[in-house]
Amino acid sequence: MTAPTLDRLPDHAEALPSLPEVVNYLIRALNDDNANLETLAHHINSDPAIVARLLAAANSVTAGLSKRVHSAGQAFLLLGADRIASIILASALIYRYDTHTSGFNARMLWQHSLGVATCARVLAEQTGVDPELAFTSGLLHDIGQLLMHTASPSHFLKALDRHLNEDIPLFVAERSVFGYDHCDAGRVLATAWKLPTDIIDAIAAHHEPDGFGSEIGNLIHVSECLSHALDLGELPSNRVPDLSELACANLGLSWPKFAAQFAEIEARFDDFRVSLGI
């Protein structure tokens, strides 16, 4: 059986569960000055599973202290809106798309995505890019893998096998099996989900950003490499991808200087991982 072609992928996108309502709200809020905490609280309270995860995250932060957190409102006051939004976004995605079959563990993909998102937020804070857009794009950058696995599990597992056994980048192995890679598939899925153009660009550009001319694409590409370099997540056979000189130059990045942020990135990643239970 041949692998599904790129132009047939939108049909398979319908087989994936739709984005949770709260994720759609948070993504729309990126470009909406009128989005506010009350509306966010409304979206959260309509989903008891998300409230439960939010309280677990807030209580993991206060572990050992005198007070317990019992409501979404208390969690908002304790953790702050930005952090709340990040926790909600990540937990809603992780638990909606929690595929676990032999050879493919979506939890591992989300751990890596959280690593990239954490790097992206800190890089964004240092380079003047919107940190929320950077975090969201980092979380979503590998969603193409979910679509490829859904469209044809056997072909995707074959690509994963080549990636691990031949020690080649996953996107190269995917191209040899499918004729396209998870950047292409991610663009298809993000378009089907009607995500903002910036996020679509970030997903499409994250392995080979030169030629896209996208600032957020450059930032997610660098975050991808940095996340591998700091060993965030538990990737089998971790290998740092090649890093674009142009992307680093366009972001005005100096590694000796930015290295002062490495400890902060590791601390934030560990904090998120514990908060989300992954």
Place this chain on the structure above:
Amino acid sequence: MTLARAITDREGSVLLSSGTVLDLAMLERLIRRGVDAISVLVPDNRDEATIAEELRAVERRIETIFRGAGSSARDQLRDAVLTYRIETTK
């Protein structure tokens, strides 16, 4: 618990200086202010041989994850991560 690095706010003003001994009330205040990570001093009971072995392991790990050729930007990233790992292992 003793602070290893000063805690500053967004404007760079020092909230607590390095060397401050933290108690529960101070931790709760920091959390309420939105501080989500701090550096604390941990007693180091390792001997020199253990430290040397850990440094060799760090170098091996960096060599492994940066295997294969790449751009000079990737080389600069490797050097920065290696320096960071050595400093935090010593």
